[in-house]
Amino acid sequence: MQFIETLSIRTKPRSMLDISSTAQERLTAFGAGDGLLTAFIRHTSASLTIQENADPDVQADLLDAMDRLAPAGPFYRHSVEGPDDMPAHIKTVLMQTSLAIPVLHGRLMLGTWQGLYVVEHRGRPHTREVLLHFSGTRAPQPGKPYLPSRD
Structure with missing residues (x-):
């Protein structure tokens, strides 16, 4: 079985938003x-990104580190959307736009201190689309024997 769903995520400026529970809710x-x-x-x-979800200082330090790697400024050719746009593109190249997470018994197999985050690189809020695609088996129904899918 498989499903595809698009989440609409409202971000804050220059932030990391944990969407682990939302992804887990959709799986369930x-x-x-x-x-x-x-x-x-x-x-x-x-x-x-998949990153630590216990200490918010980790998120702040990661955002600061990305700003040092790709600072905003007037020195980029691409500046039509503002001085933070080209640095945001660079940060996206350095990070990831797609992640694969194993699912076992309907649960995301993230580590104890891991969360799935949307990282907003721009200096203003946006509505971001995150596509979730699950491919695998259906959860067994209570009282019914588990039979693997032939899909």
Whole structure:
């Protein structure tokens, strides 16, 4: 079985937003069993990452480090959308736009301190689209024997 759904995520400026629970809720709602969840962000100035979700200082330090690697400024040729746009594109190249996460018994197999994040690289809020694609088995229904899918 497989499902595809697009999440609409409202971001804050220059931020990391944990969407792990939202992704998990969608897996549960669709009756996912075992398989693989692929998350894909449909933008060139925002990213996805799997990162620590226990200490918010990690997120702040990562955002600061990305700003040092690709600072905003007037020295880029591409500046039509503002001084933070080209640095956002560079940060997206350095990070990821697509991630694959194993799913076992309907649960994301993230580590104890891991979360799935949308990273907003721009200096203003945006609505970002994250496509979720699950491919795998259906969760067994209570009281019924588990039979693997032939899909």
